[in-house]
Amino acid sequence: MSRWRTYSPREIEALGRSAPPLTEAVERVCPACGKKAVRRYLYDHDGPRRVAMSYVWCANCRRYASSTGPPLHPDFEFDDPGEKSAELRALRDKDLMALLDHLDALWDSGVLPQTFTPKR
Numbered sequence: 699m700s701r702w703r704t705y706s707p708r709e710i711e712a713l714g715r716s717a718p719p720l721t722e723a724v725e726r727v728c729p730a731c732g733k734k735a736v737r738r739y740l741y742d743h744d745g746p747r748r749v750a751m752s753y754v755w756c757a758n759c760r761r762y763a764s765s766t767g768p769p770l771h772p773d774f775e776f777d778d779p780g781e782k783s784a785e786l787r788a789l790r791d792k793d794l795m796a797l798l799d800h801l802d803a804l805w806d807s808g809v810l811p812q813t814f815t816p817k818r
C-alpha cells in the first residue's frame with residue numbers, strides 16, 4: 699500500500715470550505731484528485747484540555763489532514779468506535795500512518811462513518 703501524504707495548505711483550505719455539517723455522513727470530493735472519496739473521523743481527546751481531534755483522508759489518493767477544535771460532546775451525541783476498540787485508541791496515540799489505514803478499513807467495513815445527533 700502506498701504511504702499517506704498530507705494535503706497542501708491550499709487543499710486544506712478547500713476542504714474547510716466544502717466541509718459538510720457533522721450530521722451529514724457522506725464522502726465528499728477530494729481537492730487533490732477530484733474523486734468523491736474524502737472521509738472523516740472525529741473524537742474528543744481527553745488531555746490537559748479536552749479537544750476534538752479531527753481526521754480527514756482521501757481513500758483514493760491517500761492524502762490526509764488533521765486538526766483540533768472545540769470539544770464535540772456538549773453539542774452532539776455521537777458514536778466513537780474508539781470507545782470499544784483498544785486497538786484504535788492505541789493507534790490514535792502513537793502511529794498516525796497505521797491509524798489512517800485502520801480508519802479507512804473501518805469505513806470500508808461500515809463501522810464508519812459516525813452518526814452525529816445534535817443535542818437539544
Ligand SMILES: [Zn+2]
Nearest residue numbers: 728731756759
Ligand atoms: Zn484524493
